[in-house]
Amino acid sequence: MTEFADYVDQFGLVGPLPASDGQRQPLGPDDETGPAVGERLPDFTLRSAQGRDVSFHDDRGQSKAAVVFFRSAVW
Amino acid sequence: MTQLVELQNAVPAFAEAGIKLYAISYDEIGALEAFTEHHGITYDLLSDEGSAVIRTFGILNHHVTEEQVPYHGIPFPGTYLVDEHGVVAAKAFHASLAQRESAEGLIDSALGEILLRSEEPTVATADGDDITLSLTYHGGGGVMRGGSLRRLVVRIEMPEGLHVYDHPVPAGMVATTVTLLGPPGLRALPVEAPPTEPLELPGVGELQVWSNQVDFVMPVWATDEIASLVRSERPDSVTVEVEVAYQACDDEACRLPRTERLSVEVPVDRGVGPALARGGMPGTDVTTMDTPKWLGSMVRRGLESTDDPDAAVEYLTQISAAYDRGPLGTAHGASDPQP
DSSP, X not given: OOOOOOOBXXXXXXXXXXXXXXXXXXXXXXXXXXXXXXXXOOOOEEEETTSSEEEHHHHHTTSEEEEEEOSOSOO | OHHHHHHHHTXXXXXXXXXXXXXXESSOHHHHHHHHHHHTOOXXXXXXXXXXXXXXXXXXOTTSOTTSTTTTTOBOOEEEEEOTTSBEEEEEEOSSGGGOOOHHHHHHHHHTSOOOOTTSOEEEEEETTTEEEEEEXXXXXXXXXXTSOEEEEEEEEOOTTOEEEOSOOOTTOOOOEEEEEEOTTEEEOOOBOOOOEEEEETXXXXXXXXXXXXXXXXXXXXXXXXXXXXXXXXXXEEEEEEEEEEOOBOSSOBOOOEXXXXXXXXXXXXXXXXXXXXTSOTTOSOOSOOHHHHHHHHHHHHHHTOOOHHHHHHHHHHHHHHHHHOTTSSOTTTTSOOO
């Protein structure tokens, strides 16, 4: 499993990241959010936890699809 | 994580809408397999270990520096909806983690309409014998829970010939407004309404109106303020209340302006906030959100690092204050902008 580095804040406290940390920072106005509406979604091939390799456009066939990017299933 | 479980709950609804569901993270495949098994996930959780796809999409969270192991490599959380041709039809990237799109929100935007569901809390009231107003808490199976958006849907149904107004209206007339009154800690984004139709009134000019059935949609999310309430008092539900002001007219005459309050009891999940007080989500091997462990670790390290009793007391005081502020270091709800 992933090893976690201790995070030490300004008081020397070890713990979860403060609200000011990068991974908690909100999406800024200048941050890109990837492919725009109207563009074809880039294809990708990734291993699924269901035990198969998924090539996105082949796998969805002619179906509509939702692709959710999330931070982590671990933390 | 809550989001993934919510998506699982909505798998039948996605299937019904003809939408295939995929979720991608930078987690290694073993972590996703453990999560999938523990939570009975039936859709594809895809492992982008190394974040190559996240980078290709251009959504790597670059606020996290490379030194911040293991957080470096996460994406800005968001969702793409593609049509039958694989073209992006809609996407949802929100400014705050508390504002992630709900499963129902995704399905609505794929279908282009708001599908209210029978399990969602709803209340209706009649204005006279011909106008009906209803309020529905839409999304997440009708349960309040932290971590993703819900929608308050105010539906006005009126008979043929009547209409209600959008802003601006001449003095003396009332445009339709929907205002969230409570509970405290439920935050809202601006109300979304469908396009209006123009209506030419002699001597007044062109006004913008809605007729027949119109849905006013207010995206809302639960902040830590509600999470605190739920953890301390353990209510089964909270009361969500809105005020609707409007004036119905036909082409010849206007009725008196009305202000109606609608309130609906919404069941709450005990994990309404981030998984803070519960020692993290079951089914995960590592969590940084284990509050007792976190506090214990802080106290032990603090005391170990000093042989000065006064400093130790000062340290414990700081920890106590930090705990009062909440594990994320923010006062309850204070980091959320007021609507």
